[in-house]
Amino acid sequence: MQGAEPSWQEWIASNLSAGCDPADMQGRMIAAGWNEADARAALASGIGQVFPGLTAQAIALPVVPDMGMATCDGRDIKVIMRLASPAVAMCESVLSPAECAELLAYAHDRGLHPSTVVDELSGQNVPHPERSSAGVMLARAETGLIDRLERRLAALTDWPIANGEGLQILRYRKGQEYRPHFDSFPDGAGGAVHTARGGQRVNTVLVYLQSPEAGGGTAFPACGLTVCPQPGSAVIFRNVDGTGRRDPASLHAGLPVVHGEKVVMTYWQRAGPYA
Ligand SMILES: O=C(O)CCC(=O)C(=O)O
Numbered sequence: 612m613q614g615a616e617p618s619w620q621e622w623i624a625s626n627l628s629a630g631c632d633p634a635d636m637q638g639r640m641i642a643a644g645w646n647e648a649d650a651r652a653a654l655a656s657g658i659g660q661v662f663p664g665l666t667a668q669a670i671a672l673p674v675v676p677d678m679g680m681a682t683c684d685g686r687d688i689k690v691i692m693r694l695a696s697p698a699v700a701m702c703e704s705v706l707s708p709a710e711c712a713e714l715l716a717y718a719h720d721r722g723l724h725p726s727t728v729v730d731e732l733s734g735q736n737v738p739h740p741e742r743s744s745a746g747v748m749l750a751r752a753e754t755g756l757i758d759r760l761e762r763r764l765a766a767l768t769d770w771p772i773a774n775g776e777g778l779q780i781l782r783y784r785k786g787q788e789y790r791p792h793f794d795s796f797p798d799g800a801g802g803a804v805h806t807a808r809g810g811q812r813v814n815t816v817l818v819y820l821q822s823p824e825a826g827g828g829t830a831f832p833a834c835g836l837t838v839c840p841q842p843g844s845a846v847i848f849r850n851v852d853g854t855g856r857r858d859p860a861s862l863h864a865g866l867p868v869v870h871g872e873k874v875v876m877t878y879w880q881r882a883g884p885y886a
């Protein structure tokens with residue numbers, strides 16, 4: 612069995628430590644000639660060594676789509692860029708211009724309120740200068756369009772719609788931003804308040820509804836990536852590693868808007884049903 616080879620053990624340990632997805636690693640091992648059972652066993656043993664005390668098992672996670680075209684809800688969505696760590700995919704044409712316009716008008720009618728953040732200690736939602744945008748939380752399937760979009764995003768990531776939170780729409784005006792943060796909840800009591808229902812936020816699908824004239828990119832400082840908002844496009848990213856723990860590389864920020872207004876729609880996906 613190839614698991615005995617020290618070079619592979621080192622490769623597994625260093626990739627797991629760097630936050631690589633065990634499912635991706637398994638694919639690469641199979642491409643290098645491993646059989647699936649041996650690769651799975653070697654990865655399980657590596658996870659046990661790198662993350663002692665954890666059940667040595669990779670968990671199922673939403674898909675960060677691979678390059679190419681995905682057809683969801685009868686719509687052709689193009690995946691134009693993919694990054695391994697943090698796991699990020701950029702998708703074009705997730706929403707049509709008409710769908711973006713309908714959501715913008717709907718959010719305006721519903722009314723936008725100053726955004727809040729989760730206090731790391733208490734778990735309470737509190738307003739904070741870290742996040743100066745205004746937003747509205749939508750109920751699941753609040754309108755026919757919202758229902759259809761939730762289904763589309765669930766299909767794009769191959770993850771149950773029952774595990775999705777309601778969509779959230781955020782508007783940033785000049786100077787407004789969302790400073791570097793994690794979408795996953797912190798360990799400990801503050802996070803437990805939130806993970807009690809649905810578990811960890813494992814994936815984020817961020818759809819741009821309106822782009823500002825300048826500024827307002829979504830930045831991932833761990834890898835130096837900045838995504839430029841384009842209406843109808845989405846950036847999908849994984850907030851946890853292959854074992855379900857917060858991925859430090861998933862740190863991200865909504866950079867300050869310099870000119871114009873930016874509007875995004877956020878879809879957070881939980882590890883389990885968010886009932
Ligand atoms: O506005 C952005 O670019 C980032 C938004 C974000 O990080 C969030 O809603 O959690």
Ligand SMILES: [Fe+2]
Nearest residue numbers: 792793794863
């Ligand atoms: Fe975020």
